[in-house]
Structures are given as structure tokens and as C-alpha cells.
Amino acid sequence: MISTLSAGSIINIIPQENNSFYLEINPLVQENYGCKYPITYEFTVSNLDSAFSVVKTWSRHEPGDAVPLRSRTENFNGVEALRLDITHNKVYLSVGFTDLTNFLEIDFPDHYEIVFDKISKYYDDRSAVVTSSLDDVQGWKKDISSQSGRIFQQYQIWLTMGFITDGIGRGEVDLYQPVINDGYIEIASHSRSHPDPAPYGNKLVGEISGNKQDLIDDFIFPDLFRRGDKEYVYTWIAPNGYRDDPIDSLLAAEHYLVNRLYRSGYNGMGDWNEDLLLFQPVGMSGEIGHTSWYSSATTDTLELKNRFDRAYNAGEVYHFMFHPQSIDWNERYGHQHLEYLSGREDVWYVALGHLYLYELMSNNEYTLTEVEITDNKVPEKLHLEQNFPNPFNPTTTINYSIPTNRHVNITLYDILGNRIKTLIDEKKMAGYHSVLLDAFGLPSGVYFYKLSAENFSLTKKCILVK
Numbered sequence: 001m002i003s004t005l006s007a008g009s010i011i012n013i014i015p016q017e018n019n020s021f022y023l024e025i026n027p028l029v030q031e032n033y034g035c036k037y038p039i040t041y042e043f044t045v046s047n048l049d050s051a052f053s054v055v056k057t058w059s060r061h062e063p064g065d066a067v068p069l070r071s072r073t074e075n076f077n078g079v080e081a082l083r084l085d086i087t088h089n090k091v092y093l094s095v096g097f098t099d100l101t102n103f104l105e106i107d108f109p110d111h112y113e114i115v116f117d118k119i120s121k122y123y124d125d126r127s128a129v130v131t132s133s134l135d136d137v138q139g140w141k142k143d144i145s146s147q148s149g150r151i152f153q154q155y156q157i158w159l160t161m162g163f164i165t166d167g168i169g170r171g172e173v174d175l176y177q178p179v180i181n182d183g184y185i186e187i188a189s190h191s192r193s194h195p196d197p198a199p200y201g202n203k204l205v206g207e208i209s210g211n212k213q214d215l216i217d218d219f220i221f222p223d224l225f226r227r228g229d230k231e232y233v234y235t236w237i238a239p240n241g242y243r244d245d246p247i248d249s250l251l252a253a254e255h256y257l258v259n260r261l262y263r264s265g266y267n268g269m270g271d272w273n274e275d276l277l278l279f280q281p282v283g284m285s286g287e288i289g290h291t292s293w294y295s296s297a298t299t300d301t302l303e304l305k306n307r308f309d310r311a312y313n314a315g316e317v318y319h320f321m322f323h324p325q326s327i328d329w330n331e332r333y334g335h336q337h338l339e340y341l342s343g344r345e346d347v348w349y350v351a352l353g354h355l356y357l358y359e360l361m362s363n364n365e366y367t368l369t370e371v372e373i374t375d376n377k378v379p380e381k382l383h384l385e386q387n388f389p390n391p392f393n394p395t396t397t398i399n400y401s402i403p404t405n406r407h408v409n410i411t412l413y414d415i416l417g418n419r420i421k422t423l424i425d426e427k428k429m430a431g432y433h434s435v436l437l438d439a440f441g442l443p444s445g446v447y448f449y450k451l452s453a454e455n456f457s458l459t460k461k462c463i464l465v466k
Contacts, residue, residue: 010361012434013041013116019108021116023095024436025361027102027388027397032255033234034227037354038080038096039361040120041106046113048089054082055107058098059394059440064107067095072345075156076124078224078354083124090117092125099228101395102388103436119362126348129317130308130341131355133160133260133284134324135190135237138167141324142175148322149179151329155342160352162190162237165214173218180219186351187215187225188235189256195239200247208236208250224354234258234353243280252276257356260284260321264296267316269359279356284319285311288337289326297326299333305340312347319352379403379432384451384458387437391463394440398423398460400451401432409452410435415445423449439464 010029014022025035045052057064070081083092091114097104108114122129132152137145145161152159161176168176179185191207192214200207212233221231234257238247241262251259258270259280266283273280286307287297298304304320311318318341327334341347350358379401387396402408410423420442423435437449444466450459 011039011119015116016105019110019112019114021106021108022436023097023104023106024397024434025097025102029360030097030102030227031388033257033357033360034225034230034232035357035361036096036098036224036227037078037357038094038123039358040092040094040122040124042117042120042125043091043093043108044115044117045089045091045108048084048086048091048112050084050086051109052082052084052091052112053109054091054093056080056095057105057107058101058103059105059438064105067093072124075343075345077156077349078123081124092120094124096224099226100393102397103395121362122348123350123358124348127346128312128315129319129348129350129355131158131160131317131319131350131352133162133188133235133237133319133321133352135162135321136164136194136323136325137161137176137190138164139169139172140167142172144324144327144329146175146179147329148324148327149176149185150182151334151338153179153182153184155338156184157338157342157349158184158186158351158354160186160188160235160237162188162235163211163215164190164192164194165211165218166192168214168218177219180222183222185222186235186353187219187221187233188237188260188353189215189233190237191239198242199244204246204250208247209254212254212256232353234357235260235351238262248273248276248278248280252278257360258282258352260352267311267314267318269317270356272360279359282352282356284321285317287321287323287326288334289322290328297322299331301333301336301340304333304337308337308341317355379430382451382453382456382458384460386460387449387462391465392437392439393464393466394442395436395438396462397434398437398449399432399434402428402430402453404430406453408433411450411452412437413448413450415447420447437462 010026012024054067055064067082070076081094189211192211216231225232236251236256237260260282263283264286267285270279270282289297308318383401385399387398408428409425412420444464447462
């Protein structure tokens, strides 16, 4: 029996023969959040040397691509990379899932002994994090907002831009889209009208859901915020820092990950609310800019330096924010601070939404088990779920659960009832399980998969489209 190393119910790392590993992500999580940002997997490799390489493929039957070898001196962030620490026999492999499937195969050279250790807390096992956000992006002060994006790109620091879409017309889209296209920009929601800090009432859906749809309709999102034709808005920047339960509930329903509040002196990560499926509270380290607009802002470069140093020395998140009306790029304080922050080999520079997407995918404890356990409860009855995605090409995931230890068989049949292949035929422990159906080489059409467990059986239909 091959054991499955599971990160909660999000990612499964499945060792195979011949030094291969299968990576599977929960298909519902992938559908809701895209999950294309590369995750860093740490391995211990005996007698590691500079000839070590890794090949990645999204299909067991397709030739793979070599993962690029990189070093810390390249200051890379958010890309697929293989980094070797030969001194400590450690490999840091950063790879992302594709638009096509929730499955990856990772192939290592045969002559090394390889053990999976964990998913890195931060991308590429960095020591600390730098992220930033800009509020009130709209038509007003648009030249300063677009200039801010260009300046952050020069320093290769990600900027999460919170758009107020009632103030966005064709001219603003034409101004901001080229900035977005050139990288280091996250498109975030900041409401339609920036309502007063009071319950939104009957404006709630328009301010949150409407704003998100406006952004999707108006802008072309960067690749790491897309999956196929679907675009993802991860970050909600709360107008005036206001939140309440109806707001949080709608944010979760719209699959936002972050509700960023106006709360300074905060260098930690927000907690995952399992009821709402949202990270909260999410504050920031502080604001940069003139105090004439906001009392928590500062242009004192020593104070800004100390804010960063506190987060950096503690291995935490330095998240600074600003408003277009309080920043002045003709003065030196902003440039000096970005110069101080940038170019550090041990710092992860990341968009706020991607920071929390990475946290979502990797924040569970890792246990080596014979089955995938998605919660602590034993299922009450035998259950077979609809495969996802469906229709599919060429792979799809089938989830099922059994209430007691028993022998399980899952077999695929064509529309005439002919047996095509057996997916599972072995004893399984009580709990929640999944199996990958790979239909490579089969013609398009309707198929049926049947779960048999002792005296019980269940059947579902699936559709292969090539």
C-alpha cells in the first residue's frame, strides 16, 4: 500500500516508485481559488550534488519539463524553481498547478534517496515577507496611483491595488491596464462607492459582489490570478476599515481570502476562520505618507526602517500601505524606504492575496497516513461523490468515503457496460479517500465508475471530452 502525505484536505503528496511523487490538490479548492501560485516543497536528498534535476508534468503519459535551477542571488519570487542546498542535502522545489488538471507528477533522478520533509512556511523557505497595498485607486488621483505601480515595479516589490469601481471608466482602465500587464500588481476590491463606516444595508451585494464583477469585466488579470477563463480576486480592502458579519459572510461566499482592515502595528498572519472560510483579522504594519491625511502615516525614514526591522527580525510579515492622496513621490522618503526593503535574498516579495493563498494551501499539519483524512469524524455511511472536474480531459478526481474498514473496488466502465480499467482493488480504512482517474488513450464519451464495498455499491456517470 502506498502512503499518502496529506496537507489537511488541500494538497496530497503521494510517493511512487522510481523516485516520483504525485501532487494532488483538492479540486474544489482549485476551482474556488485557482491555486496557480508555486508552492515550495522541501526534500532531503542523500549525497546531493550539482547534477541533481527535477522534471514536472501534468500527465503521466506526457513528456515533462525540467524545473529551472535557480540560486538565491537571482532574487526570484513567485516562479517555478529548483534550489539546491548541497551543504545540508536539502532541495527546495517550487511548482504550481496548471489550468488543465489538479494533478502534477514530479520525477527525480533514480540514483538518489529522496524523502519529502514539508511545505515551506514561506515561498523558497524565505525568512520574512514584504507585501504592500494601495487604497482608493480610482479616477481621483489616478496619475499618482499609476505612478505608484510603476515605481514599485522598478523595485520589484508587489503592490496590491484596491479599486473603487464607481470611479473607474474607460480612461482609467486604459491607464491602469498597461501597469497591471507589466507585473508586480494585484487587482483588489475596495468597493464600488467607498461607503461610510456603517452597515451597508441594501448596498451590500453591489459594494462587494458588484465591485468584484466590475473588476473582472474591466481588467485582464495577470496569469497567476487566472485559471483558464476564470479570474480571481483574493483581497478585499475594507473601506474605512469597517467590517461586520454580513460583510464577512458575503466575502466568503464570493471566495475572497482576505479582508484587510485599517489596523496598524500588525506583523502577523490572520487566522483562518473555518466557519466563514476567510482569513481574519488582517491588518498592516503601518502606513507611509504624510500625517496631514492620516495620523498613523509617517514620512520618517528611520521609523519606517524600524517598522520593517521588527517584522524582519521576528520572521514575520512587513505589510505597509498608503493612499494616493498622502504619498508624494517627488520627495525622497518613499524611494529611500523601497530601496531599503528591496533586493534581499531571504525575503519573499509577494502580493497580499498570494500570501494568503499560499497560507491556505500549506497551513495544515502534515501526517503520514494510509488514507487521506479530511476531518476527524468517521463517515456515517458509504458515499461516492461526483468526479471533478466533469467533463474532464484526461484526468479527474473521484472522492469517496467508507464508514468501516473494508475491501474497496472502483472500476470504470464504458456506456455498454464493458470494464475499462480498475482504479482501486484493496482494503481501505474507514474515512475519506480520493483516487485519480487517468483516461489517457480512451476515446471521448460517457463512462461510468462503480464503487463496490462488500455488499454495497454506488455508480456515477462521467464524461470524457477531448
